[in-house]
Amino acid sequence: MSADTIASLPLDMAGHDPDGFARRLGDSFERYGFAILSGHGIDPALIARASGAARAFFALPDAAKRAFHVPGTGGARGYTPFGIEAAKDADTVDLKEFWHVGRELPEGHRHRRFMPANLWPEAAVPGFRAAMLDLFAAFERTGARLLAAIARHLGLPPDHFDDAVREGNSVLRLLHYPPVAADAPGIRAGAHEDINAITLLLGAEEAGLELLDRDGRWLPVAPREGELVVNIGDMLQRLTNDVLRSTTHRVRNPAPERRGRSRYSMPFFLHFRPDFLIETLPGCIGPDRPDHYPVPITADDYLLQRLREIRLL
Numbered sequence: 001m002s003a004d005t006i007a008s009l010p011l012d013m014a015g016h017d018p019d020g021f022a023r024r025l026g027d028s029f030e031r032y033g034f035a036i037l038s039g040h041g042i043d044p045a046l047i048a049r050a051s052g053a054a055r056a057f058f059a060l061p062d063a064a065k066r067a068f069h070v071p072g073t074g075g076a077r078g079y080t081p082f083g084i085e086a087a088k089d090a091d092t093v094d095l096k097e098f099w100h101v102g103r104e105l106p107e108g109h110r111h112r113r114f115m116p117a118n119l120w121p122e123a124a125v126p127g128f129r130a131a132m133l134d135l136f137a138a139f140e141r142t143g144a145r146l147l148a149a150i151a152r153h154l155g156l157p158p159d160h161f162d163d164a165v166r167e168g169n170s171v172l173r174l175l176h177y178p179p180v181a182a183d184a185p186g187i188r189a190g191a192h193e194d195i196n197a198i199t200l201l202l203g204a205e206e207a208g209l210e211l212l213d214r215d216g217r218w219l220p221v222a223p224r225e226g227e228l229v230v231n232i233g234d235m236l237q238r239l240t241n242d243v244l245r246s247t248t249h250r251v252r253n254p255a256p257e258r259r260g261r262s263r264y265s266m267p268f269f270l271h272f273r274p275d276f277l278i279e280t281l282p283g284c285i286g287p288d289r290p291d292h293y294p295v296p297i298t299a300d301d302y303l304l305q306r307l308r309e310i311r312l313l
Contacts, residue, residue: 010035010036010037010038010223010224010227011024011025011028011035011036011037011038012037012038012039013037013038013039013040013041013142013145014038014039014041015039018148018149018152018158019152021149022149022150022152022153023153025146025149025150025153026149026150026153026154026244029150029153029232029244029245030243030244030245031214032211032213032219032245032247033211033231033232033244033245033246033247034211034221034229034230034231034232034247034249035229035230035231036221036223036227036228036229036230037227037228037229037230038226038227038228040142040227040228041138041141041142042135042138042139042142042202042228043138044226046131046134046135046138047135047202047203047226047266049127049131049134050131050132050134050135050174050266051203051264051266052131053125053127053128053131053132054099054174054176054264054266055176055264056124056125056128057099057121057124057125057128057174058097058174058176058262058264060121060124060125062081064121064124065079065081065097066079066081068099068119068121069081070119073116074307074312075098075100075312076100076102076115076116076171077100077101077102077116077117077118077119078099078100078118078119079097079098079099079119080097080098080099080100080312081097082095082096082097082178083095084311084312085098085310085311085312086190086310086311087189087190087191087192087250087310088192088306088309088310089309090186090190090191092185092186092190093186093311094186094187094188094189094190095177095178095180095184095186095187095188095189095253096175096176096177096178096188096189096251097175097176097178098173098174098175098176099173099174100171100172100173100174101118101132101133101136101171101172101173101174102115102116102118102169102170102171102172103115103136103167103168103169103170104118104133105167111167111169111273111274111275114169114274114300115169115274132172132174135172135266135268136170136172136268139170139172139200139268139270140170140268140270142200142228143165143170143198143200143268143270144162144165146198146200146230147161147162147165147197147198147270148161150198150236150244154240154243154281154283154284155283156281156283161197164197164272164273164276165197165270165271165272165273166273167273168197168270168271168272168273168276168299169271169272169273169274169299169300169303170196170268170269170270170271171196171268171269171271172266172267172268172269173266173267173268173269174264174266175263175264175265175266175267176262176263176264177189177208177251177262177263177264178262179259179260179261179262180253180254180259181259182256182259184253187250187251187252187253188208188251188252188253188263189250189251190250191212191248191249191250192248192249192250192310193233193234193237193246193247193248193249194231194232194233194234194246194269195233195234195235195269195302195303195306195307196233196234196235196269196270196271197233197235197236197239197270197271197272198230198231198232198233198236198270199229199230199231199233199267199268199269199270200228200229200230200267200268200270201228201229201230201231201265201266201267201268202226202228202229202265202266202267203264203265203266204221204223204229204265205223205224205225206254206258206261206263206264206265207220207222207254207255207258208251208252208253208254208263209221209222209229209249209250209251210249210250210251210252211231211247211248211249212247212248212249212250214245218250218252221249231246231247231249232244232245232246232247233246233269234246234302234306235271235272235278235299235302238278238280238293238302239278239279239280239281239284240280240281240284241280241281241284241285241289241291241292241293242289242292243284243289251263271299271303272299273299274298274299274300274303275298275299275300276298276299277296277297277298277299278293278296278297278298278299278302279296280292280293280294280296
């Protein structure tokens with residue numbers, strides 16, 4: 001598999017060969033930690049509707065957006081202003097603002113203490129709530145299909161991860177990277193790994209996303225319009241004892257001629273349920289691969305640990 005594969009040869013989810021797709025997806029994840037997918041089934045009209053609502057929100061005056069910022073919550077729901085989040089161990093903050101949508105739960109639900117209620121800017125952006133909940137559900141369906149393929153790749157039953165992600169603490173993030181001044185410190189998103197199980201990303205056609213290859217090169221991740229970028233997160237890396245890689249990635253600043261343009265994207269961070277115990281899969285341990293993570297940890301404890309590291313808590 002060449003480096004160009006990440007940019008130019010998406011894997012087709014719409015085929016009729018589950019084992020073949022699982023093999024190709026797993027190979028891409030083991031090599032890069034990333035894959036680009038076509039045929040994912042998320043309706044282009046829904047993508048456009050959600051993207052339009054996100055852009056409308058970020059175009060609001062700063063005071064109107066900050067009305068939906070809840071300090072001390074780690075940005076779990078609602079708005080996180082520009083200049084707060086930073087990559088782990090970074091000296092400068094990322095050049096972005098974002099909005100988080102989580103799972104809707106009824107009052108009294110056993111996971112409600114882990115998942116606060118969503119905030120909705122419906123008065124300012126009509127249709128925002130419906131678009132985001134529809135996109136959340138579509139991402140979740142596609143994520144389940146990908147986890148089934150990952151399970152096949154690992155020699156597990158296709159439904160192996162169903163219970164782990166049922167009522168998971170997944171988050172839809174709406175991202176806006178404003179135009180970048182020539183003398184701006186930092187970059188749009190510093191080098192980092194994702195915390196969750198897998199990340200599904202739409203709307204990243206504007207250049208800038210790069211992954212750090214295992215030979216030390218930064219490679220562009222260049223999906224075409226409508227294609228889905230998927231990458232492994234730290235929780236799944238830990239669960240698989242590093243068989244599947246959580247690859248370092250970043251969003252670099254644009255070329256000088258494009259610094260006056262905003263960049264938008266919509267990643268979906270698919271999480272395990274909060275009380276799921278991340279304990280190394282037995283099939284990922286062997287004589288040549290000792291258990292690198294012998295002490296299990298719940299998904300929520302791991303999430304809180306990492307949120308502190310990136311300054312959201």
